[in-house]
Amino acid sequence: MLEQFKKKYLEEVNDLLNDMEGSLLQLEQNPSSEDEINQVFRVMHTIKGTSGMYEFKTVEKITHDVESIYGKIRDNHISVSKEVSAITLECIDLLRQLLNAPGPDDDKLVEQFLAKLNTISPDGNSKPQEQPTMMAPDTDGAATYYVLFTPEADITTRGINIQSLLAEIDAIGDGLTIPRSWSDNDPNATGKFYMYWESVFSTTKPYNEIEEIFLFVADEVKITKIAEKDLFQKEEFVAEITRLQSTDTKTDVTQLAKFANSLFGNSTSGSNLQTEKNQPNIQPEQPTKQEEPAKPEQPKTAEHSLAAMAKINNSYSDEKTYSRSTDTSDNKNSSIKVDSDKLDELMNLVSELVTTKAEMLLLAEKYNIPELGxxxxxxxxxxxxxxxxxxxxxxxxxxxxxxxxxxxVRDLSNELGKKIDFVTEGTDTELDKTIIDNLSVPLMHIIRNSIDHGIESVERRRELHKPDHGIIKFTAFYSGSNVFIQVQDDGAGMNPEYLKKKAIEKGFLKPTEKPTDRQLYDLVFLPGFSTAQKITGISGRGVGMDVVKQNIIKLRGEIEMDSEVDLGTITTIKLPLTLSIVDALLVSVETTLLLIPVYIIDSCSQITRQKLEEDNGRFIYEGEPTTIIDLRKEMEIHGTPPEEESVIIVNYKDGRVGLIVDKIVGEHQAVLKSLGRYFANQEYISGGSILGDGSIALVLDTNKLIRQMEKAN
Amino acid sequence: MENYSNGTSYLTFLLNQELYAYKVSEVIEVIELQKVTIIPKTPPYIMGVINFRGEILPLIDVRKKCGLNATAEFNADNSVLIVLEINKEDPDNKLTVVSIVNSVSDVVDVKPIDIMPIPDFDTKIKTEYTEGIFKHKDNFITILDTSAIFSLNNIKK
Structure with missing residues (x-):
């Protein structure tokens, strides 16, 4: 049961991450889009919630921290910079890895990520629930501390969890922690972890409790009491801390203490500075009375500074978050997730119904009952x-x-230093889920090719008087019962002359042959024909387009390329809407029933054995000699062929092949069924379909059949 | 009925006048001979496929698979089909197959202790395809190992 829930959870999270990735990419285009910011926030919040439920603590932590950043963005405290979007994308990748392919180095990755995240949001590790102590007017016993935490370089290998330390500081009081990184030439940085933290907070907890937090890192921590007061009650102090936060140098704690004291009158500057272990007991010298004169000038000090604190700390109430998340989910179009097995089952039932209906039609015809008809x-x-x-x-x-x-496109173009706009059109076009699932890898490959080989470098584009930004256009549209997908780039294009040279070199073409440009482009789909002039990490290893083509063929689709030098390349993929139903021609050889998909059939013709013998076994169709395959012989079906047989002429590559059968029975909308694993090795029978009378017709994969014949010859 | 406890139920059937048995727990249904669709280029023991409640299932001639005499052709008068579901517990190897036999005869409960190994001299069927033998009403009945017979690992192209 638990596994099942976990599976659901993973599915959900993966979906959410996909959504979020989309929003982020939108956000990069339009950094102030509130919808997208809210969407990211909402996704992080949702994942955080469910991850907590399933005890994915790390995920919960990461999402919480990212969520806080977006909370801040939402409240206009920080803007969506390149760093923010980059780190959020990184977050998506990290979460995907953690959930889908957990590895031994995960902890380290998470730590690095969180540390990095902290550089963006100084208090990303704040607890979701703010401690209410701030609210309490009674600040008796409260003190403000400064903690400098400079871990050694080996901190992560010692099994110390920096994040949990920081979280503990966070929990002990109210304030903020500023993550800092050492400047390159800082002598203090020698042997240290690349980051260090400064924390300023006020708490009512005794000194030794703070010490306890750092029990295992005592040598790397310096705790200083700045004042015997909750300094965060003072607006000026909050402002000062905010200022310190925005600088990138280490805070001078003596200065800070002086400043703190100045807020209460200059009397005892620095004298109440207590450093590390020296002074665990409280010095009750702070003259509380001195606070009084300041108050009338700032009547709402506490409230104001509270508000300021809230801003720094991005403390949000839970109600607020929930109401937001429900709001947005209401706006989302209502959809439900369905187990794909259930869909398959439904499809099976539908096909049963179609079959039963056909049975009934047969009966109606047989007994000639018009009413039943x-x-x-x-x-x-x-x-x-x-x-x-x-x-x-x-x-x-x-x-x-x-x-x-x-x-x-975003990642690769950055990596290659190219400028590419990715434009989409018709992305609401729908396709069978199975097709989509199997399509993304081939399409990735095509797009990768466009980025790597198609679009030129900015310099080259300028030479050609093209705009700096290359365009890769992704278009999808319906045509009949097919869906077309095109990937077009305005890049360098393929040079037919170069392809020809390459093809001859590699023995794909004889020097005497005069292929058309189209035929040359088709060469790209041959195994081992890589034209990349240099092998890059991205493409050009000689496997690629042939695999792409194989994948498309498996989906009963077709692929072709067209290109113009310096204008670009366009790749067109034609796909059936769905894989489970196919329009087919029902033919027979003796009692064996065969289905040939209509989309592959060119035409039908008749033939006699006698004529075939006269022509020495050659079949001339429309003046062209055409290869023929005798299905009776091929399938080892015994019996005497009829006087006149039918030839089904099917398209194969650029030519045509004729298949000899006994007769054509009719058209049939075939609901495809697998023959089961027993026949997984079957070369050219891709499945079966149950006819109205309950008999089984076999679906022919003509491409495979012909290819197999070619090999045999 | 007398030995209800701890026994396993077996469906016994006739094949070439010999008695064999499948575990009842693996039997889905016994049906009469259906129209068989021949699949080209398959090993001789795969007779083809049949339509069983809208599902396309392979029809296996156990005689040919296990090296028994298979001269007598099956026809509607001398055969029935046993639909079996094997390796139920293992989703990766779960398989529904149809076994053609001459007739089914009985369901009997057999205690594990009553199942004996096949004697060496009994060479009618290879021991690798059997799970053991038991005596029932003066007849020796061979239990077939469905997983060994129908598993996919040894299908030749």
């Missing part, structure tokens, strides 16, 4: 609607996948 028609209409509906549930918008490409 009308009912059948009605059922026919309904089951068609039912089928379309069930199919549409499996369809998801391409958008879900495009985010990843946006990210890819």
């Amino acid at each position: 009308t009912i059948c028609e009605k059922i026919d209409k309904l089951s068609n609607k039912f089928k379309d509906n069930a199919l549409s549930i499996r369809l998801v918008p391409i958008e879900s996948m495009v985010l990843r490409f946006q990210r890819l």
Whole structure:
């Protein structure tokens, strides 16, 4: 049971991260978009909540810290800088890794990440619930401390969790912790961890409790009591701390103490400075009376400074957060998550219904019952609607996948120092989930190629009088029962002459051949034909486009490329809407029923054995000699062929191949079923479909069949 | 009924006039012979596929798989089909297959202690495909090891 919940949780978190990635990329374009900021905030908040439930403590911690940053952004205290968006993307990656592929170095990564995060949000590690002590007017026994924490370089290997230390300081009082990094030439930094922390806080807790926190790092910590008062009650002090926070040098604690004292009158500057262990007992010398004269001038001091504190600390009340998150979730279009097994089951039932309907139609025809015929028609209409509906549930918008490409373009173009705009169109086009799942890898590859080889460097683009920013355009649209996806770039394009040279070099082409440009572009899809002039880490290793093509073919799709030198390249992928139903031609050889997908059929023709013998086994179709495959022979089906046989002419690569069958039975909308693992090795039968009378027809994968024949010859 | 406790139920059936048995827990249903669709280029023991409640299932001739005499052809009068679900506990290897036999005869409960190893001289069926043998009403009945017979590892192309 628990595993099941965990799976759900992981799915949910992954979805949320995808959403968030999208928002972030939007945010990079438009850093002040409130919707996107809220979306990131909401996602972090949601993940934080569920992670807490499932005891993913690290995830909870990370999301909490990032959430606080976005809380601050939301309240306009910091803006979405490049660093912020970069670190948030990093956060997404880190969370994905932690959840999906946990590794031994995770703890270290998390620590590094949190440390980095801290440089952006100085108090990212604040607790979600603020301690209410600030609110209490009674500040008796309160004191303000300054803690300098300069860990040694080996801190992380000693099993000390810096974050939990910081969290403990945070919990002990109210104030803030400023993370700092050593400047390069600071002599004090020798042998130290690359970061150090300064913390200023007020607390009512006794000194030894603070000491206890640092029990294991006592040598790396210096605790100084600045004042026997809660200095954060003073607006000036808060302002000063805020100022210190924005500087990047170590705070001069003596100065700070002086300043603190000045707030209460200059009387005992520095004298109440107590350093480390020397002075655990409280010196009750602070003249509380001196506070009095200051008060009339700032009647609402406490409140004001409280507000200021709240700003620094980004303390938000939980109600506020929840109301926000529910607000946004209300606005989101209502959708439910469904187990894909249930969808498969639904599809199975629908196909059963379609089959049963066909059975009934057969009966109606057999006994010639017109009334039954009308009912059948009605059922026919309904089951068609039912089928379309069930199919549409499996369809998801391409958008879900495009985010990843946006990210890819962003990251890669930064890495390569190119300027690329990624433009999308028609991302609401829907495709079967299975297709989408199997499409993202090939598409990634194509886009990667465009970034790496297509779009030129800024210098080169200037030479060519092209705008600095290259464009990669991703377009999706419907056409009939197909979906087309195009990836277009305005880059260098492919040079047919270069391709030709390369092809001849590698023996893909004879020097005498005169291929068309289109044929040359198709060479790119051949295994081992890599044209990358230099191998980069990104692409050009000779595996690639052929694998892309294989993947597309597996999805019953097609792919082609077109290009123009210096204008760019366009890759077009044609895909079926869904994989589970295919329009096919039902043919027979003896009693064996076969289905040939309609989309691959060019035309049908007749043939006699006699004619075939006269032509020496050659089949001329429309004046062209065409390869033929005798399915009877190929499938080892015994019996005598009829006088006249049918030839189904199918497209294969750029040519055509004829398949000889006994006869054409008719068209059939086939609900594809797997033949099961027993037949996983089956070369060219991709599945079966149950016909109206309960018999099974086998679905032919003609591409595989022909390829296999080619190999055999 | 007498030995209800601790016994395992077996479905016994006739194949070439010999008695064999499958675990009842693996049997889904016994049905009459269906229309068989032949799949080209498969080993001889795979007779083809049948439509069982909208599912396409492989039909296996255990005689050919286990090296028994298989001269007599199956037809509607001399055969029934046993639909089996094997390796139920293992989702990766779970498999539904159909076994063609001459007839089913009985369901019997057998205690583990009554199951004996196959004697060496009994060469009718390879011992690797059996789980043991037991005596029931003066007949020796061989328990077939479904997982060894139907597992996918030894399908040749």
